Amino acid sequence: MNVLLVSRGATHHGGHDAIHRLAAAAAEATGVPVRACFLDGAEPSLHAALDAVPAQGEVLLVATHVPPDRYLDTWIRRAVAHWRTTRDRQTRILVAAPLAAQPALVTAVTDAITGDHTTVDGNPGPFRSPAWSQITRHRRHVLVCRGPRCTAYGAEHVAAALGKRLTEHGLGDDDVLVTATGCLFPCNLGPLVVVYPDDIWYEHVDADLAVRIADEHLRDGMPVDGRRPRDS
Ligand code: FES
Structure with missing residues (x-):
């Protein structure tokens, strides 16, 4: 079985490398091929990643929603700084390490790979509706x-x-x-x-x-x- 971690590329600028590292760590932990790909905004696309899988093979897609986002990391601090200057509050604000840096994330992906799966079927109509x-x-x-x-x-x-x-x-x-x-x-x-x-x-x-x-x-x-x- 091949595994693809599927992420959003357009909305997670700067987080793409971490998804590839997560895929590599999950591959090592599970012993099966795990690759990262993107629904939008980055390469390889989901289509390209699926193309690279043996035609007769089996693919497990793992929607991966938690890539790090350097834009978010930077802007969350700027937004907090602005919040501080516009409020009369003494709140202490801490920032946690990115979720993608947590070892438990590899465990979660490993559990998704080795747990229950459902077959992807249905028709492609909604993807190419004339309305679009x-x-x-x-x-x-x-x-x-x-x-x-x-x-x-x-x-x-x-x-x-x-x-x-x-x-x-x-x-x-x-x-x-x-x-x-x-x-x-x-x-x-x-x-x-x-x-x-x-x-x-x-x-x-x-x-x-x-x-x-x-x-x-x-x-x-x-x-x-x-x-x-x-x-x-
Ligand atoms: S955040 Fe820059 S113009 Fe709105």
Whole structure:
């Protein structure tokens, strides 16, 4: 039997090598071939890893959700530092070693390899649905920054308020396509909301401004407070 540890590559930058090391340790502990592969964002892909397995062989897929994430390791400290400067609290905050560095993780993967398995079957329809060929005919595309600084400044409340208001107005993806993004760069102006094709960047957005953006700009077509495109 071959074993593949399947991880997300797109969301765990800097953690790929650790998954390969985990696979090597699990292979040594179990005595069976164990390789790492990625659903997205890194190589080898799941497809490529499956291609490399003997055609008549057996493959056990182990969804592996805990790669280390250097972005997270770095940003968790910066976020805590920001939290400290914005709260009057004496809380002592410690950071644990990454889960991927814990020997127990190898034990957990070993148990998954040697435990009960279920056969993968079914049809590939959901992977290639015709729906995934259609570009929505939205009038506006709204980017809601969910990067680490905007998140620290309250972006989750912005996203929730915006989504709730758009739903109340019956504005779905065909009217207003809302996409959560990573950092858009002018972090000091966050939380940020950007509306295209108008190219209007809303700064320091809170839940109240998010509601006004939904009402005045996205429903009525008038940018809040008459804001103009960023370059004018
Ligand atoms: S985190 Fe939002 S602009 Fe950087």
